[in-house]
Every structure is written in C-alpha cells, then in structure tokens.
Amino acid sequence: MLIQFLFSFLSTIAFGVITNVPRRTLLASGLTGAAGWMIYILLKQANFPLGFANFVAAFMIGCASIFFSRQKKIPMLIFIVPSLVPLVPGGPAYLAVREIVLENLSQGIHYMTVVVVTAGAIAAGFVMTSLVEKIVVNWENFQKK
Secondary structure, eight states: OHHHHHHHHHHHHHHHHHTTOOGGGHHHHHHHHHHHHHHHHHHHHTTOOHHHHHHHHHHHHHHHHHHHHHHHTOOTHHHHHHHTGGGOOHHHHHHHHHHHHTTOHHHHHHHHHHHHHHHHHHHHHHHHHHHHHHHHHHHHHHHHO
16 A cells, blocks of 8 residues: 555656646645545445546545645646546556457447546546535635625
8 A cells, every 4th residue: 555655646746747837736746646546546445436436536636636725825736637647547548449459349448438437537526626615615705704
C-alpha cells in the first residue's frame, strides 16, 4: 500500500510539473491524487464495482480540490488536472485499440466498456462535487443573511 501511495503521489506531482502548475500547489496536488488513488484501490480490494470506485475517488479528489483551492486561493482545476492522472484509464484504452487492431473485437469492446465506465464515473464524481460545492456556498450565503 505504501508503494501505491508513493507512486501515485509522484506521478501526480510529475504531471503537475509537466503541465506547469504553480510550485506551491504541487504538494497539495500530490496528496490529492494519492488520496484519490488510495480510495480507488481500497474500494476495488473490497470488491466494489469499477464505476463506483472511480466515482468515489473522483468525488474525493473534487472535494479536496475545493478545500485546497480555497486555502491557497487558486482555481480548482490547478488541483484537479494533475490529481486525475492515477485514475485515467490509459491502460484499458491502449488494450482496446490493440485488441481491435488484432481483430479480437469482443475483447476490444470489453476494454472500451471499461474505458467508458471509468470516464463516465470520473465525470459523474466531478459533477456531484460541483453540486455539493454550490449547495455549500448557497448555504453559507444564506447563513450570512
């Protein structure tokens, strides 16, 4: 588990460096990406479905990004983009294309389904994060009145 955490942390930071995010956000981005990956791994080990594990991990990444963006007064995307790197289904996408090229359509469709479910779950997790943030902001504004 420590190795999983370490490599997801490092890959998130490396992608942050490549995409030129501000240096002061690298540690927070690394922690956010590693936490999202650890949630994904733990849910997969507990035999939760692939889509659910990705949804919860993306939701957690979104919530942590909101927290860090408010703390550091930087847009959420600065934290979200590098933090998604561990969750991106690059391996299954490669395997889907490979199987389709090798004319093994059933396996190719299987891997494409994995890619679509993963991408959809990640998108749904961020939509849910956005909704929760709007509810919280509206509630805070309501309390101030």
